[in-house]
Amino acid sequence: MVSVKAVSRRFGEQLALDSVSLEVGQGEVFGLLGPNGSGKTTLIRILSGVLLPSSGEATVAGLDVGRRPEAVKAVIGYATQEASVYRDLTVKENLEFRAKLYLESKGVPYAVEQTLQRFGLQPYAHNLAGSLSGGWRQRLAIAQAVVHKPKILFLDEPTTGLDPLSRRILWDLIHEEAKDGTSVLVTTHYMDEAERCGRLALLYEGKIIAQGTPHELEHLAQEQASVAFSQTTLPLDTLRAMPGVLDGWPSGGGVRLILEKGTQLKDLPLQPVYPNLEDVFIVLTKNNAASSALESKEQV
Ligand SMILES: Nc1ncnc2c1ncn2[C@@H]1O[C@H](COP(=O)(O)OP(=O)(O)O)[C@@H](O)[C@H]1O
Numbered sequence: 110m111v112s113v114k115a116v117s118r119r120f121g122e123q124l125a126l127d128s129v130s131l132e133v134g135q136g137e138v139f140g141l142l143g144p145n146g147s148g149k150t151t152l153i154r155i156l157s158g159v160l161l162p163s164s165g166e167a168t169v170a171g172l173d174v175g176r177r178p179e180a181v182k183a184v185i186g187y188a189t190q191e192a193s194v195y196r197d198l199t200v201k202e203n204l205e206f207r208a209k210l211y212l213e214s215k216g217v218p219y220a221v222e223q224t225l226q227r228f229g230l231q232p233y234a235h236n237l238a239g240s241l242s243g244g245w246r247q248r249l250a251i252a253q254a255v256v257h258k259p260k261i262l263f264l265d266e267p268t269t270g271l272d273p274l275s276r277r278i279l280w281d282l283i284h285e286e287a288k289d290g291t292s293v294l295v296t297t298h299y300m301d302e303a304e305r306c307g308r309l310a311l312l313y314e315g316k317i318i319a320q321g322t323p324h325e326l327e328h329l330a331q332e333q334a335s336v337a338f339s340q341t342t343l344p345l346d347t348l349r350a351m352p353g354v355l356d357g358w359p360s361g362g363g364v365r366l367i368l369e370k371g372t373q374l375k376d377l378p379l380q381p382v383y384p385n386l387e388d389v390f391i392v393l394t395k396n397n398a399a400s401s402a403l404e405s406k407e408q409v
């Protein structure tokens with residue numbers, strides 16, 4: 110449903126996306142995980158027909174995003190990072206406004222009613238969007254992105270700034286949409302949320318440094334490094350300076366350490382732990398930084 114082949118995008122000197130390739134299938138929830146500035150929004154904007162790639166090709170529902178941006182806009186739903194709801198309209202009016210952009214007027218009331226129900230928004234139908242809490246406003250933002258039942262849904266950081274319970278509820282709603290056959294491409298910088306994606310790509314400085322199922326990525330990290338817990342009171346700086354220690358941070362009265370494979374630390378008992386996605390990100394970004402440092406040395 111979404112196919113991206115070697116897409117790059119420059120802003121002046123800066124390479125915001127560097128030869129990104131990925132595929133999202135029907136009914137799949139695909140996550141794009143990366144820190145701020147890694148290129149997530151740039152990719153979503155390209156796939157929405159808002160921004161042209163500098164090179165490479167991308168199709169959405171078989172439509173080339175560079176050649177047919179208007180046709181692309183008609184088959185997708187898009188909730189932007191800055192919650193795209195009108196605060197001075199009611200919940201229902203917001204949905205009607207969006208529905209009218211895509212649907213013939215006789216189809217609008219049914220679509221709006223259906224969407225209010227699906228998202229549990231009926232009790233707030235006549236409330237101003239501006240009076241909703243952050244979680245409910247984001248729920249409305251997703252609802253209005255799907256009011257016209259698009260085949261493909263792009264959600265740019267739909268849960269940023271929300272509490273864990275609201276985030277959970279939104280993820281359930283996202284999965285409901287996918288169950289109906291919608292392909293979802295969702296960005297996040299919360300590592301725990303990545304676990305909820307069918308597959309994901311880790312984006313770092315405009316490059317995809319790994320992609321696969323959460324389990325595959327954890328496995329990949331395990332091949333490249335080991336993660337361990339150590340019950341120690343040694344200062345973090347000391348630990349981080351030890352040979353073989355890639356990173357470490359406080360965890361439950363001790364430290365969680367990312368270690369080069371086979372590292373033993375003198376007088377420090379290590380308890381191996383299975384990597385989570387935050388560990389994966391650290392392992393892969395460290396290795397990536399190390400290999401690009403090597404590349405730039407080779408270039409000199
Ligand atoms: N319109 C633009 N003009 C210039 N630079 C931009 C523009 N949009 C994004 N960038 C730059 O491209 C990089 C990637 O940005 P973005 O895609 O917004 O990242 P993310 O969504 O992952 O935080 C950033 O360094 C950002 O400053």
Ligand SMILES: [Mg+2]
Nearest residue numbers: 149150151190
């Ligand atoms: Mg962004």
